[in-house]
Amino acid sequence: MNRSSFKPLMVAVILFSILLLFPAQWLLPLINDKLVERESVGLDPNMFQGYLVQQKMLDDPAYLPVYGSSELARLDPFHPSNYFHVNPQGFTPFLVGRGGTEALLHFLNFSAHADQLKGKRIVFVISPQWFVPEGSDESHFAPNFSVLQGYQFALNPKVNHPLVTEGSKRLLAFNVVKSDWMLSSLLEANVYHDKWHQTKAMVIKPFAYGFL
Known part of the structure; x- marks a missing residue:
């Protein structure tokens, strides 16, 4: 009679733990200059919802970050990529x-790269259609929301305290955030300072941190 072996299960658990705890920063050397150049005009949500490509770009003084929304996909003579190709600066x-x-999504992105953006020249295109009484809605927010940047914001001790409180309150208004029990618990601890919320966040x- 063959004995059951737990070795495959143990190996799977170990490999899963390594992948879960593997620091994303270790992957930075895999981001080469050609990838950054290609992503500069790609408008790929995987890029701006992520972290490493932007980090590599912000470390390179050859790039000027331009943050915006739908206008970045409108190709005309005054589009940044076209204009500065003809008029190099x-x-x-x-x-x-x-x-x-919209602005809240860029806010999360900025907070994730706060150290690199400090003192750096950037362009931030502010669209008039963002400014409506009800603010950003679920249909626009959810497809562009970065879970990674949400965790970075919730766990970032360097973000100004009033910004943490107000930003956490606003994020908790969205179902895509509230459906993530771990993230919403961390954000609630930034808003409510009672013992229950603080203890839950501490646990x-x-x-x-495995998400970072």
Whole structure:
């Protein structure tokens, strides 16, 4: 009679733990210059919902980050990529955003790269259609929301405290955020300072760092 072996299960658990705890920063050397150049005009949501490509770009003074939304997909003579190709100014525009990428989403992105953006020249295109009484809605927010940047915001000790409180309150208004029990618990601890919310967040934090 063959004995059951737990070795495959143990190996699977170990490999899963390694992948879960593997620091994303270790992957940065895999982001080469050609990839950054290609992504500068790609408007790929995987790029601006992620972290490493933007980090590599922000470390390179040859790029000027341009943050916006649907206007970045409208190709005309005054589009940043076209204009500065014809009128070179010593930098390459790097476009971040697409339709529906409104101010709150850029706020999360900025907070994720706060150290690199400090003192850096950027362009932030503010669209009039963002400014409506009800603010960003679920249909525009959810497809562009970055879970990674949500966790980075919730766990970032360097973000100004009033911004953390107000930003957390606003994020908790969206179903895509509330449906993530771990993330919503961390954000609630930024808003409510009672013992229950603080204790729950303290227990969750070691596991939440696995998302970074």
